[in-house]
Structures are given as structure tokens and as C-alpha cells.
Amino acid sequence: MNTGVAPKLSTLDVVQLEPSVPAQQAADDGDRSNTLADRVLQDVLDRIAGGEFEPGSVINEVDLARRLAVSRGPVREAMRRLEGRKLIARNPFTRARVVSLGHAEIREIFEMREGLEGMATRLACAHMSDESLCALIGAVESAGQTPSAFDLHRHIAENCGNGRIRDLLCDELYYLLRMYRRQSGDAPGRRAEASEEHWQIASAMNQRNGPLAESLMRAHIRRATEHLVAIEAASRS
Amino acid sequence: MNTGVAPKLSTLDVVQLEPSVPAQQAADDGDRSNTLADRVLQDVLDRIAGGEFEPGSVINEVDLARRLAVSRGPVREAMRRLEGRKLIARNPFTRARVVSLGHAEIREIFEMREGLEGMATRLACAHMSDESLCALIGAVESAGQTPSAFDLHRHIAENCGNGRIRDLLCDELYYLLRMYRRQSGDAPGRRAEASEEHWQIASAMNQRNGPLAESLMRAHIRRATEHLVAIEAASRS
DNA sequence: CCGGCGAAAAGTGTCAACATTTAATTGCAT
DNA sequence: ATGCAATTAAATGTTGACACTTTTCGCCGG
Known part of the structure; x- marks a missing residue:
């Protein structure tokens, strides 16, 4: 409906x-x-x-x-x-x-996220305070039992030091993604892989290695995109 | 005033x-x-x-x-x-x-452009039609006498195949940049270098080499950013 | 029975008046 | 003359009524 x-x-x-x-x-x-x-x-x-x-x-x-x-x-x-x-x-x-939101729009949003969150991750490596970074590491390490209490992507966006990127990600894109997830039920999980990739990203950030963290984040989002289009292709058969 | x-x-x-x-x-x-x-x-x-x-x-x-x-x-x-x-x-x-727009906001916009236009350039390499690409190459080669008749950045954004990125770049960010340029007179030129970098980007696109074109575009925008902060530092002395 | 035509209903766009809040000005006391 | 307070002025927020457009429903002819 x-x-x-x-x-x-x-x-x-x-x-x-x-x-x-x-x-x-x-x-x-x-x-x-x-x-x-x-x-x-x-x-x-x-x-x-x-x-x-x-x-x-x-x-x-x-x-x-x-x-x-x-x-x-x-x-x-x-x-x-x-x-x-x-x-x-x-x-x-x-x-x-x-x-x-149709599949095409979701793909566009994920492409946008790849560029923006990659940049946000790099900026966060340079701008994020030590305390905030420690909180991030701790939360990522203890992921699994508290699935949505701490969102790595949102935390990075909020602490990347670029208000415009933060607003765009938190106020618009994540909002649209929530709408889409509600619209077309939760996709079959990729949570194990996502958790592992999150840990890798956090590790690179902990070393303040901006380029590596950016690369990992972009790969992470690209894998999520591919997973999504696979789901879409399966549901269309 | x-x-x-x-x-x-x-x-x-x-x-x-x-x-x-x-x-x-x-x-x-x-x-x-x-x-x-x-x-x-x-x-x-x-x-x-x-x-x-x-x-x-x-x-x-x-x-x-x-x-x-x-x-x-x-x-x-x-x-x-x-x-x-x-x-x-x-x-x-x-x-x-x-x-x-103060200097901080402009820096934020340029960081956003780096992520978004990099992705747009990569997407354009995959999605752009041959005719559109030929038009781009021709326009970039004959740059100099027609300085603003053809804008490489805008052309890439308009043909990247991602409507959301296109709208954000063309309708918002480029708009804000025009406001800023009008506000604080045209910065001392970097046109020769920019032209050269534009040619490199177009060349990579002509080979449909997405990753290379993206890398070149990001470096191009980062150099423009550094040029801007240098201007800013000079004007503040 | 179905499709086009027309009128009624619903919904959006526009306007002018009124209420509320902020800014400016005046007046007064020091 | 200067600084503070009350008053006036100006701008924004809100409302209900009216105009225009779209949609819907009923009607007639085929």
C-alpha cells in the first residue's frame, strides 16, 4: 500500500x-x-x-x-x-x-554516503578529540549486545569537525535510510561482516591514520551497496 | 558593509x-x-x-x-x-x-566538494555517454579564450548519473561559491594550474579510468582549498 | 455495460486583518 | 550628558475567509 x-x-x-x-x-x-x-x-x-x-x-x-x-x-x-x-x-x-524511495534512489544515497562518509572519516581522524575517540573504540569493541545503542557512522559524522557534512548525513541521509528500512523490511543481515569492518575502521582511526580509515570506510559502504543490489536482484526474480 | x-x-x-x-x-x-x-x-x-x-x-x-x-x-x-x-x-x-560565508564555512564546502565531486567524477567515467564525453574533452582543450562558457565541474556533476549528487552540487554548493566569490572579490588567479589539472582530469576520463580521474579531481580540489587558505592567511596579516 | 461530459466536492493558493514579539525611541532620573 | 526604563513603532507569527484548480461522482448517450 x-x-x-x-x-x-x-x-x-x-x-x-x-x-x-x-x-x-x-x-x-x-x-x-x-x-x-x-x-x-x-x-x-x-x-x-x-x-x-x-x-x-x-x-x-x-x-x-x-x-x-x-x-x-x-x-x-x-x-x-x-x-x-x-x-x-x-x-x-x-x-x-x-x-x-526506490532502489535507484537508495543506490544514489549510498554513493553519496561513500564520498561523504569517507571524507568525514578522514576529517574525524584529524579533528576528533582523544576522549571521543576512546569512547568510539570502546563502543565498537563491545558491539553485538548493544546493537543500536551506539552507531559508528553517526558518531563519526557528529565528530568530523565539518558541520555541513554532519548536518547532511545526520539530518537527511540517515533519516531517509531509516524511512527506507521501515518501508522495505530489514534486509537479511550482514551484521557479522559489518561488525568486523567497523572494528577495522575504528582501529585505523585509533592510529589516526586518515587515509587508511577513509579507504576502509569507503570499502565498507561499497560492500553494503553491493549487498543491497544483490538483495534487490534476488527479490526481483 | x-x-x-x-x-x-x-x-x-x-x-x-x-x-x-x-x-x-x-x-x-x-x-x-x-x-x-x-x-x-x-x-x-x-x-x-x-x-x-x-x-x-x-x-x-x-x-x-x-x-x-x-x-x-x-x-x-x-x-x-x-x-x-x-x-x-x-x-x-x-x-x-x-x-x-566565513572562511570556516568555505573550507567546509570545499571539503564536501572533495568527497562529492570525487565520487561524481568516478561515476561520470562509468555513466557518461560518449557524445557528452567528447563535448567535455573538446571544451577543456579549447579552454582559455572561453573561460566560463564551459565549466568542467558543473558538466561532470550534471552527467554523473546521480541526481542527488547533481542537485546538491549544482543547486547548493556552486550557488554558495558564487555568493562567496562575489562577496570577497575574485582571488588572485590560479587559472594556469587549474587549466592544466582540468586537462589531466579530462584525459583520465577519456580513458574511462574512474579511480584515476577521481584521484585527480580530489587532488585538484584540495589544491584549490590550500590556495584559498593561503590567501586567507595572507589577507589576515 | 462502458466511456465521455458536467457539476459538485475537496484541496490548494492567496489575501487582508489581527495578535505577538522584538527593536527603536522617547522621556526621565542621576 | 549618560544610562535605564517605559512607550511607541515595526516586523514577524497566526488566523479565517475567499479564489482557483484538481479530482471525484453522477448523468447521459452510445
């Missing part, structure tokens, strides 16, 4: 937006949201991440506005910001749809 | 938005703009690219609305899309400003 609409709901089913802080400590947990449009944006982002708005589904402005008990103005502004982020696609007068 | 406001203009100074096509062949020259917000967006983009809105200057919604003879709604929606693209920054109730 990829082309369906978002779940229709009655007028009475109104959810309460978390109340705005009284304009004092907006930097509470990172979501500075004093305006309604900001809160609508955050809400839609959460719904997309949470799987409530499936990829390809239609987002209805008036329904969303009713649901959030706000006017259509803030809703429209939030949608325009999502549009600028390329998370929803729209044609002038037709409904806006959550972007749906 | 980096912190100034955008040029104030009287109420009577109204410019005419180019009239919308009658909803038939909107794909005329790539600017599908049937809604007012779309035209406002395109107008602001042109003004930023044209240097009328300097980096760091504030954009006044009501002035802009008056100037374009539209209401504030479309203006706000265009601004939100620009905000999603990270071309303007805003805090909840304060004026929105065109992003201003």
Missing part, C-alpha cells in the same frame, strides 16, 4: 502539541520551537520517522491542521520547509506526498 | 513579476512557476545570485511583498523553502538573514 493516503481521522481526534516553553530556555533538548510552524515541522518529522506517514502517502493540509489544532498557515510553512529539505514532493495544485 | 540591510526601497518602486504562463507549457526554461510563491522563490534566488541581496543582509517580508506586488503569504512560503535549503537563516521572531 504504497500509494495510499495518510490515515484519515475524524475532526474530533485532536492531538495536543507539546506546549511551548515560555520563551526562556528554548534550548532545552535541542528543539527550539517557540513558533507553531516549528512545532508542526517537528511533529511531521516525528510522524515520518515513526512510520505514521508512510513513504508515498499524501499529506493533507487541512486534516493535519485540524489534527494539530492550528490554522493552515503554520502547516503550509512547515510543509515548505520539508519541501526545501526534499523530504516531501509537491506539484503546484496537487497534494504533497512524502518522498518514496 | 556586511551587516547592513537589503536596499530599502519606496512603496512605489514595484517590479513586475514575469507573468505566469497559462498553465500549459510550464516547462519552458526550467522554471516551472505557476504559483506566486514559486515565482517569489525564483526572484529571490536571482537577486541573491545577482548580488542584490548581499550575504548577511536581512530580508524584510513586507518590503519584499510590496516590491513584488503580492501578499505576505507567498513571500513567507518562499522564505521557508529557502530556509529549508539553508540559504537563509532565521530565529523565531527576528529578521531572516541571507547566510554569510
